Amino acid sequence: MVRILVVDDFDRWRHLVRLTLLVRPEWQVVAEASDGGDAVKKARDLQPDLVVLDIGLPTLNGIEAARQIRKVCPKSKIVFLSENRSLDIIEEALHAGAGGYVVKSDAALYLLPAVEAVLRGERFVSSSVTGSPLPTTGSRHEASFYPNDQTFLDYPTQFIGSALKIGNAAIVAATELHRTKLLPRLQVYGVDVGTSISQGRFMPLDADEALSTFMRDGRPDPALFMKGFGDLITAALRATNVERPRVAIFGECAHLLWERGNAEAAVQMEKLGNKLIRTYDIDILCGYCLRGVDDGMNHELFQRICAEHSAVHSGEDIPRAMQ
Numbered sequence: 001m002v003r004i005l006v007v008d009d010f011d012r013w014r015h016l017v018r019l020t021l022l023v024r025p026e027w028q029v030v031a032e033a034s035d036g037g038d039a040v041k042k043a044r045d046l047q048p049d050l051v052v053l054d055i056g057l058p059t060l061n062g063i064e065a066a067r068q069i070r071k072v073c074p075k076s077k078i079v080f081l082s083e084n085r086s087l088d089i090i091e092e093a094l095h096a097g098a099g100g101y102v103v104k105s106d107a108a109l110y111l112l113p114a115v116e117a118v119l120r121g122e123r124f125v126s127s128s129v130t131g132s133p134l135p136t137t138g139s140r141h142e143a144s145f146y147p148n149d150q151t152f153l154d155y156p157t158q159f160i161g162s163a164l165k166i167g168n169a170a171i172v173a174a175t176e177l178h179r180t181k182l183l184p185r186l187q188v189y190g191v192d193v194g195t196s197i198s199q200g201r202f203m204p205l206d207a208d209e210a211l212s213t214f215m216r217d218g219r220p221d222p223a224l225f226m227k228g229f230g231d232l233i234t235a236a237l238r239a240t241n242v243e244r245p246r247v248a249i250f251g252e253c254a255h256l257l258w259e260r261g262n263a264e265a266a267v268q269m270e271k272l273g274n275k276l277i278r279t280y281d282i283d284i285l286c287g288y289c290l291r292g293v294d295d296g297m298n299h300e301l302f303q304r305i306c307a308e309h310s311a312v313h314s315g316e317d318i319p320r321a322m323q
Contacts, residue, residue, distance in 0.1 A: 005029075023155040036062060055082040094125075112311075
């Protein structure tokens with residue numbers, strides 16, 4: 001278990017960070033702090049494995065807090081999460097003992113990879129400030145496997161919600177049950193769902209209807225798949241007004257194919273997802289909910305699906321679901 005202290009003076013942002021971090025079941029947010037002085041005290045008392053720290057804090061700024069945390073809690077690793085893009089400030093933050101620096105605007109894309117890298121003893125800085133590519137930059141194609149609806153929707157809520165809140169676009173191709181549950185969760189997360197839909201930045205679609213547009217003879221037709229999703233992505237990108245827009249796509253189409261006994265079609269669709277991320281500025285999250293699937297997913301298929309993704313998120317019960 002990795003014990004984490006989250007420090008930021010904006011309580012809704014701390015909540016967002018907590019939700020982001022808790023997609024990893026082995027990570028535990030043990031405390032939060034809203035100013036630098038309290039952060040030092042809680043780090044001393046709790047000895048967390050990791051501190052996620054803002055710079056612009058009251059009482060004691062984040063860089064000075066990092067210096068003091070290194071003294072009272074020398075084993076703690078530190079990741080700065082700040083909107084400050086000054087290279088001098090970033091250099092000072094790293095010299096203060098941090099292993100990572102993530103710009104808040106990049107949090108949806110880089111916070112998890114940054115934490116993972118720093119926990120491994122590596123250094124991580126958002127490429128938007130370094131101007132150089134990092135191993136985790138570029139489009140993502142990830143999969144999430146969860147045993148029930150409650151935990152299954154946690155990461156998609158953060159994935160879609162973070163994109164919409166910073167002005168990007170999102171496409172959801174999910175079952176009616178999950179769409180019904182996801183939309184109010186996004187509202188609680190701070191997304192104005194109705195406005196996002198009316199702007200054209202958010203497109204909630206039915207997974208079955210999406211499948212019908214490109215499935216032919218039990219297999220996904222590559223040309224129809226690329227054209228269909230390409231048109232949706234292009235329209236979503238045009239609806240944004242940010243400088244370098246991206247589209248976050250959460251889909252359950254491959255899950256439905258597997259659930260209905262068409263595993264090969266599911267794998268082929270994941271391969272087409274990789275073609276999409278090489279073509280457009282997008283990030284894809286594929287959802288697999290194992291609720292009610294009696295036979296589970298065999299290990300070989302699980303490995304084949306995982307191999308088509310850049311990262312895999314799973315609940316603690318998932319290994320037992322692999323038959």
